[in-house]
Amino acid sequence: GAVVSQHPSRVICKSGTSVKIECRSLDFQATTMFWYRQFPKKSLMLMATSNEGSKATYEQGVEKDKFLINHASLTLSTLTVTSAHPEDSSFYICSAVRLAGKQKITDTQYFGPGTRLTVL
């Protein structure tokens, strides 16, 4: 089946540093990827929609200068948490949309394994 990877799986950094998280679709091309954030014991919260070759669309309340998203190719989107602070500590998950072929009716969304960010 389709696979989406994230790197790194876990990162610990000091307050004030920037952290880059990669999301890759390994065996399909994804024109759309989503970035989510999950707090402990809470559901996923959509942060932004990443479209290849264009600017990301951010959800209300998400600072685009804080969370930089780049979707430079059909298999890679990156999320950079700039000047990270302890309150940015969270579990970040991406998903990639595999477009339906001519034989299929609907597209399918595949999730990455997630990246746990801890800011000290």
Place this chain on the structure above:
Amino acid sequence: KNEVEQSPQNLTAQEGEFITINCSYSVGISALHWLQQHPGGGIVSLFMLSSGKKKHGRLIATINIQEKHSSLHITASHPRDSAVYICAVSSGWGGATNKLIFGTGTLLAVQP
């Protein structure tokens, strides 16, 4: 009130039991997703459906568009089924390219 509601929030079952998790939504949707999240965080997409019923192994998902309700059933439950099960809906039209609205999840624990 959340746009996607799940029940129950927590469920403990004995191995072998038949399990049902419910999801109700209040928005127009193009598709409904059932996701599984294990401890450690990784998410697996179990089903995406827009009508009727789908079956995969011991898992069955149904949806009633008129009633805006979906159920996930697990037959012959096993401890390895222990996870958080999340219902999510794609709003509007466009299949998976539309953003998802998530329920709060159901924490399932299956005891041996």
